[in-house]
Amino acid sequence: IHAGEKMPWLLVNLVIPVIILAGATLSDVVSSIKWREAWRNYAGFALIGVPVSYLLIWKLAFNDLASSSNQFLTTWMIFASLGFLLLGFQVVSGRIGRTQSFGIIGLVSVVILFGFTFRAGWIANYENGDVPQEMLVYTQTSPDLHDLANEIDRTAALTGHRSAIKLAIDTRDAYQWPWQWYLRRYTEVVYSDHASDKAVIGDDRLVVVINEHNNSKSLDKLPEGFSKGRRFVHRWWFPERYRDVKPGEFFSTLIDRNRWKGSVDYFLYRKLSNPLGSIDSYVYFSDEIPLVPAE
Template identity: 25%
Template structure:
């Protein structure tokens, strides 16, 4: 507990809130939770509990919780002052209250057999179901169709499709077939600003001399150097011309002479970030005093805690992984001739 608490405090003060840092916080809590659940299971006198009907509380407690979540999700809807609730939702709430009362009664009359522990284990099983679903989506969905906060940042699936296209059209040919005038130009030239994570796909093509990462900045851009290609100078007739160019969105809007004769693609995604809708709007933590930062954070938390819309969004993502806002993206364009 101390390990998790101190780490959480350190990350908070350092303004480091990347999801993968949660591993360092959750690992000790996972051990503690496993120990706690093991002690709960050992505390139950199972034969006596089953004989007295305490096993029903294993199902009744999570059933009541699900009913309450169903009502709360409807209540936080936008349909009028009463949210999105109807007679059906009130019936579910009433039924959940009855189920909760029944579970509480069973826990009370089976307390000497560990009825409360059985109900707690039922709630743990419910949370396990949510965790398994989230884990499977995060671990075994390889494209960017699911916006998972645990993933937070990743390469876009467009990179994989771009590589497959280049592999089929360009990389499948040998270096000799590509032509002798490949120095310093290459058949495929990629803007260095999308080096990561595209280099994982094209490392063999790069080592074979079919592709290179290079700079396409103009002189006024940050990071410009003499080796950068501004795309403004038309190549000579006998000069080698790349088959494909991959440029970031910042560099693809130019009308340079070198881009004449190339066909421009639709915008493609190179990097994706989880939309940080949980952040305080217009925060500037590096420039704020810690007292002002804490005051603004508490005010933001108060506004969120009393907002139906915020509760609706949180429940929608937690239960259904429903998120209205799309990924934050880093885009690029493919130019082919």
């Protein structure tokens, strides 16, 4: 499970049997329904009735009965509408049977859930691919690091040193990765853990990256002529508030309507009630870096 948290693709082998079982179940349901008979007996109204029922239940769950008389009236209108839809279900069930009726409702529900699944997959892959607002992204190198790597490339071009620009990278907390990948073409990179008193920053370094835990200590080692440090996110992860949740608190959220809203906000808009966890770094640039490309 611990490995699965960090690498969700390891769970695929567990999900595949469930997918196959779900497909077989849907096939059985579809083949068990007499579609022409169901259509003649108005079962097609399920295409409208089922989504409307879910919307009404959704509205009912988040409707504040005590806020105003209009809200109270709205609530009773929702109950009346649900009663009308339930009556329609009874009529159709009397004609085609409850088994087929529930089967059609289930199939329409699957289509609705597929829409939500597709939306969630799209957001996770194309909108929040490297942002841990998604539970799928457990621990992720932040986009700040990629942006800084591009900035170092531009700095190397400005100095004229190209791949020989002199860099210093703090390796505390395994910070050498992914810098070793981004800076693989550079030949003058010094990797050292600045938690050690033996670690030094050479006077010839033009760009220095320091782990936030070593920053205050490394300021004394930093040669003169460097810019003020700029903080950036190195790694970040989904909020780990769930680690401290007790069973009583968990079950209380199931009956606390005020907390339901937080779950809905996350499900629909990926709004988090707790900040992302992160571990940061500081980058320092030498004042010797020219403002225009070196000739």
